[in-house]
Amino acid sequence: GENVEQHPSTLSVQEGDSAVIKCTYSDSASNYFPWYKQELGKGPQLIIDIRSNVGEKKDQRIAVTLNKTAKHFSLHITETQPEDSAVYFCAASKHGGGADGLTFGKGTHLIIQP
Amino acid sequence: EPEVTQTPSHQVTQMGQEVILRCVPISNHLYFYWYRQILGQKVEFLVSFYNNEISEKSEIFDDQFSVERPDGSNFTLKIRSTKLEDSAMYFCASSETRGGYEQYFGPGTRLTVT
Numbered sequence: 001g002e003n004v005e006q007h008p009s010t011l012s013v014q015e016g017d018s019a020v021i022k023c024t025y026s027d028s029a030s031n032y033f034p035w036y037k038q039e040l041g042k043g044p045q046l047i048i049d050i051r052s053n054v055g056e057k058k059d060q061r062i063a064v065t066l067n068k069t070a071k072h073f074s075l076h077i078t079e080t081q082p083e084d085s086a087v088y089f090c091a092a093s094k095h096g097g098g099a100d101g102l103t104f105g106k107g108t109h110l111i112i113q114p
Numbered sequence: 115e116p117e118v119t120q121t122p123s124h125q126v127t128q129m130g131q132e133v134i135l136r137c138v139p140i141s142n143h144l145y146f147y148w149y150r151q152i153l154g155q156k157v158e159f160l161v162s163f164y165n166n167e168i169s170e171k172s173e174i175f176d177d178q179f180s181v182e183r184p185d186g187s188n189f190t191l192k193i194r195s196t197k198l199e200d201s202a203m204y205f206c207a208s209s210e211t212r213g214g215y216e217q218y219f220g221p222g223t224r225l226t227v228t
Contacts, residue, residue, distance in 0.1 A: 044219045
């Protein structure tokens with residue numbers, strides 16, 4: 001089955017700097033890659049996603065890039081703010097044929113230093 | 115903004131007891147999911163459900179687990195005879211889109227088996 005590896009496990013950046021979180025996946029048939037943000041005591045919140053027919057997607061300060069050949073995708077957060085502090089999870093799945101469960105990475109604890 | 119809700123927020127049960135975790139998906143969503151997260155570990159897919167049947171299930175989702183949509187709004191996960199290792203955070207998610215894109219998660223139910 002699919003395996004998703006996520007790095008780093010903890011990332012501390014100065015407020016205003018950029019943060020990059022990287023994930024690799026094992027199943028070349030995976031075609032959907034969402035990112036979730038989880039704040040303490042809450043469920044994962046979908047913040048951005050990308051499908052395999054696209055190499056990059058941006059939404060304000062957040063962007064995701066996908067390299068299908070290398071089987072890795074990354075989350076980029078620019079101009080980080082204190083409210084960006086949370087645990088971020090990447091996930092992968094292959095859609096079609098009823099296979100729609102997400103396989104998650106272990107998470108990255110992002111700490112924004114004031 | 116519509117959101118997935120889950121009850122209870124915390125459930126404590128004794129080993130061997132049956133538990134039912136409840137979820138109310140977003141009202142116009144047709145695809146429903148259960149995931150679990152053991153403390154400190156990855157979020158893991160359990161089952162997906164569409165049109166009153168299971169679409170996909172993981173190896174974790176054995177005969178002790180069942181899901182049901184008893185009415186037009188609720189989606190439940192039943193664990194027949196709980197084990198200590200069932201202690202985890204259980205998340206319900208729902209999606210409007212066929213194929214499992216854009217899954218929105220609830221806040222979770224923390225299940226503690228003693």
